[in-house]
Amino acid sequence: MPYPEHFSCFILASRPKNEITPETFRLETVPFNPNPGRGEVLVQIQYLSIDPALRLLLNVEGAYREPVEIGGVMTGIGLGVVLQAGAGASLVPGDMVSGSLGWTEYAILAEHSLTKIDIPRGGQVLDFLGPLGHIGLTAVVGLLDYGQLRSGETLLVSGAAGAVGAIVCQLAKARGAKVYAIAGSAEKCAYLENEVGVHKALNYKTPNFKEEFAAIDPFDVFFDNVGGEILNLALTKLNVHARVVICGRIAGYNNSEPTPLTTYGNLLPKRAKILAFSLVDEAARFVKAKEILLNGIQDGTLHQKYHILQGLSTAPKALNMLFSGENNGKLVVKL
Amino acid sequence: MPYPEHFSCFILASRPKNEITPETFRLETVPFNPNPGRGEVLVQIQYLSIDPALRLLLNVEGAYREPVEIGGVMTGIGLGVVLQAGAGASLVPGDMVSGSLGWTEYAILAEHSLTKIDIPRGGQVLDFLGPLGHIGLTAVVGLLDYGQLRSGETLLVSGAAGAVGAIVCQLAKARGAKVYAIAGSAEKCAYLENEVGVHKALNYKTPNFKEEFAAIDPFDVFFDNVGGEILNLALTKLNVHARVVICGRIAGYNNSEPTPLTTYGNLLPKRAKILAFSLVDEAARFVKAKEILLNGIQDGTLHQKYHILQGLSTAPKALNMLFSGENNGKLVVKL
Incomplete structure (x- = not known):
């Protein structure tokens, strides 16, 4: 599959007062860069997790960490596939990864910020945005x-x-x-x-x-x-x-x-x-929690229901759905 | 000193809505009983501790334990001296004790509900209603x-x-x-x-x-x-x-x-x-806390200031003082 010349991503355009409005995000087309640097990988994003906490990152304060900057790519956890690996990276093309990928179709990311996914018996890839994530x-x-x-x-x-x-x-x-x-x-x-x-x-x-x-x-x-x-x-x-x-x-x-x-x-x-x-x-608790x-996945006691929206462009609407309660299950955008 | 024929105690007469009023307590004169039973001791109360939590025990609910009953002697922590010991008691006349003695001049109490006081170097008896209590x-x-x-x-x-x-x-x-x-x-x-x-x-x-x-x-x-x-x-x-x-x-x-x-x-x-x-x-933590x-008492880093009122009759007024903030220091009634 040849690489595209451009791809889409969501930029934070303005901070919403209450609900997210059409002015909050701007879908932007940016040039594609196929060359990850040392220790980096090029990832094609496949799923984005839509979480209530994302709303807090749009405010100047009140979140756990720095807010998303105006003009910056909207942040968000997602799943993707590695397309290219830079020098010194141990991930290889075809590897599935999870991490803070952002509301974008492609991203070049430091390998150490990503987690390689191995789907367990009884599970599915989406579970890494759910019970296994x-x-x-x-x-x-x-x-x-x-x-x-x-x-x-x-x-x-x-x-x-x-x-x-x-x-x-x-x-x-x-x-x-x-x-x-x-x-x-x-x-x-x-x-x-x-x-x-x-x-x-x-x-x-x-x-x-x-x-x-x-x-x-x-x-x-x-x-x-x-x-x-x-x-x-x-x-x-x-x-x-x-x-x-x-x-x-x-x-x-x-x-x-x-x-x-x-x-x-x-x-x-x-x-x-x-x-x-x-x-x-809570990183110190993750090994035991995982x-x-x-x-729970393997003994069948844990099961997540997913509500999947199609296409990056649905992401802002998806975030509002969490607040109106329209979603039924873990809300995910499939790219 | 011969025993009196009667003594005074405060009875809860009615539950206050807000502040304690003259209708809340009734000072009653009751016959003196000089004969503690098996495992009991007769205590003359010397000091009463006036604590904010006592106010909660006047309400029907909202306290940590059962409220004081209407017609019952008002409860409260105090210090006293043992006058008589019943059969089988190990306390002896003259022993100083602390415990839930009540707003009364004398009380017959189960020995196991009392703690014998030994004043440490650098301390005073009142400290058992303060830092050592x-x-x-x-x-x-x-x-x-x-x-x-x-x-x-x-x-x-x-x-x-x-x-x-x-x-x-x-x-x-x-x-x-x-x-x-x-x-x-x-x-x-x-x-x-x-x-x-x-x-x-x-x-x-x-x-x-x-x-x-x-x-x-x-x-x-x-x-x-x-x-x-x-x-x-x-x-x-x-x-x-x-x-x-x-x-x-x-x-x-x-x-x-x-x-x-x-x-x-x-x-x-x-x-x-x-x-x-x-x-x-928190009883399990008391040994280490003590x-x-x-x-702290012995190295001089802990010191309590006491605000002492004279006479059992001042106890209701004392309790109100905690809420108006008129007291300066740990509020105590000396009998």
């Missing part, structure tokens, strides 16, 4: 290392039909926990109850959600992907020594005005904890 | 076990001139931390800067407090005795991996309407923790 690591580190979930305990999960949430529910079920799941549609709740097998799924968009919530058991661990009103409500359901693990707060990423928390006074009588974490700090995840 | 244990467990304060880190303390706060500041200083203290009067701030030696004390009742606060360094550990608006402000000053240790929330004990928290969104980008704790869970506290 950052999604699975987030679920294991948050639920087991921070949450310290034990068999017989009660778990509450918000954003439970999302990429991380669904893996969290499955890990907890496999460990003998009673799982309550919160999601945003009847379809998602049906998936959680019937396919994932949670004890009960609650649709927060129904009018009787607060009453339904009032009737559930108090939790030992709350794995929170959402924040805002859901977090406020959850703090009324603490068991003694409860752990509230803050993984994300998607309810707040698009809003400049935060939802006030009024229920945090319950933390003290319950001697509870709120634990916010990010994978950026082992847990690989076991 | 529940105050010191709270400070050590919160700051060192939960807060994990390390040398060179920055500590923020609210209610810093209070009983626990002042010990926390001294423990932190002795461990090489930079200490910012928040208190409620110029006199308390002067005490903290000049006698305790904190880096800077801020008076939250001055009009420029928020500007002063905005100029301090971000903290690694926040030891919070206050909650409410102070907690909300503090969450804007998190260092990466900050630990917010919730020891008390005196700002909320008298209020039925909580102050809303609007700044908790900072927890996630800073990967911070909120850790609420209570001594009721050793730390005894060393």
